[in-house]
Amino acid sequence: MTAENLYEAISEISSQYIEEADIRFVNKRKTWKRGLAAAACLLLCFSLSVPALAAADNSIAYELLYSVSPAFAQKLKPVREICEDNGIKMEVIAAKLEGDTVNILMAMQDMTGNRITASSDLMDSYSIYTPYDQTAGCHLEKFDSETGTALWAITIDQDESKLKPGDKITFSVSEILSKKEHTEMALESIVITDIREANNFAIDPQIRGCAGYYDENDIESTPLLFPDRTGYQLCDGVTLTGTGLVDGKLHIQVKYDDILNTDNHGYAYLKSSSGEIINYNYSVAFWADNNADSYEEYVFDIAFEEFAGCEVMGEFWTCNNAPIEGSWQVTFPISQ
Structure with missing residues (x-):
């Protein structure tokens, strides 16, 4: 399943198939927290709608999304910003705003080989820029071995300054570690x-x-x-x-x-x-x-x-x- 397939499935997911549940985290996950100017652009996501779904026709995408978090999947809004370099495609798939926290689901897929693995890590090479000081963390949430697609969950906590129309957010990555042990x-x-x-x-x-x-x-x-x-x-x-x-x-x-x-x-x-x-x-x-x-x-x-x-x-x-x-x-x- 590619990131594009995942997006297409998102657009058809109905809330009737998704029940509220706690977000499940991987034990002993290493999450880096950093100060930054955070989450402007994400409000763009929330002007979009999520049409109603036929879950049976999108069982693979539904299963993957649901395994990340039912609560997250219920409120996902498609984003679909794509960048490709060195044979690896990065796509910001979806996001949600909940209170003062912004959650982003980002996928990476190796288009030429199998360099992306279930143990891949962005190290501390990712950056998130917006006009205001914020705090963010990033961790590998799920890996699809069939397509070699890794899903990263990014969490941004807004501090005193809130985002407004006209602001922008930039997410960038410069290094990826693979095959960690x-x-x-x-x-x-x-x-x-x-x-x-x-x-x-x-x-x-x-x-x-x-x-x-x-x-x-x-x-x-x-x-x-x-x-x-x-x-x-x-x-x-x-x-x-x-x-x-x-x-x-x-x-x-x-x-x-x-x-x-x-x-x-x-x-x-x-x-x-x-x-x-x-x-x-x-x-x-x-x-x-x-x-x-x-x-x-x-x-x-x-x-x-x-x-x-x-x-x-x-x-x-x-x-x-x-x-x-x-x-x-x-x-x-x-x-x-």
């Missing part, structure tokens, strides 16, 4: 009872970010482990580079290769003998000397007796193929 594993190379106080620390690390529950004092006062230059490879693109106790806190350090081109990322956590999951309190990421690889250090602020009987686990998302590059961009003018 997901690995969840026990870090068997770590014997947690053998971990000792660390005494070798990174000198003036180039901090690139933090995550979890922390304050600035945590980050400024936390010594970071000096990376083991050889380390232990956990999976392709991910290496364990250090463990240690620092001021009574457990530190586990992992290196992710070439993150700007691969978007390799993940996290470490503990699992008790009873199966209880213990997440890290916060993490600190810093650049390697080559300014391409990134070290991320996960800090667990728990007493030794609490983690002594635990197993160290890791979950990682990697892609060691070069990204597909192109210039995909569509613009919607706003309409009353």
Whole structure:
């Protein structure tokens, strides 16, 4: 089923076949949120109508739309803005406005091969521009293996400034990752009872970010482990580079290769003998000397007796193929 078939099916879908239901999200989905000037053109969508439907004649499109979200499908309005580059077609198919939130359904299809897959990712290469500051996120919602079409759901939250007729929105993408791999594993190379106080620390690390529950004092006062230059490879693109106790806190350090081109990322956590999951309190990421690889250090602020009987686990998302590059961009003018 192509994006065009999907649009044709949308125009015939009747609300009588669609029941209200909660939006279903994929567990452990990685969603990037960013500040931007958001959703002008989408009001254009709502001046269009959705004619009544014969669902039985469009079962494939209906099933795909319904699997994304019955509530979303019920209010979809066709958009059909198309751009093609490097053999890949991007089409903004449909959108809806609900309160202060705009939802967009966008499709990408490889017209020359099978570079688009169920694990494709836009990385952080997408941009949404409008006249006002907004917040947006994007994630892969569905993949049609028959046609190699991936559906992305884009959510835009409008802030204080609201859109008005005459405004425009531009959505653009410059890179696509394909064939990403997901690995969840026990870090068997770590014997947690053998971990000792660390005494070798990174000198003036180039901090690139933090995550979890922390304050600035945590980050400024936390010594970071000096990376083991050889380390232990956990999976392709991910290496364990250090463990240690620092001021009574457990530190586990992992290196992710070439993150700007691969978007390799993940996290470490503990699992008790009873199966209880213990997440890290916060993490600190810093650049390697080559300014391409990134070290991320996960800090667990728990007493030794609490983690002594635990197993160290890791979950990682990697892609060691070069990204597909192109210039995909569509613009919607706003309409009353």
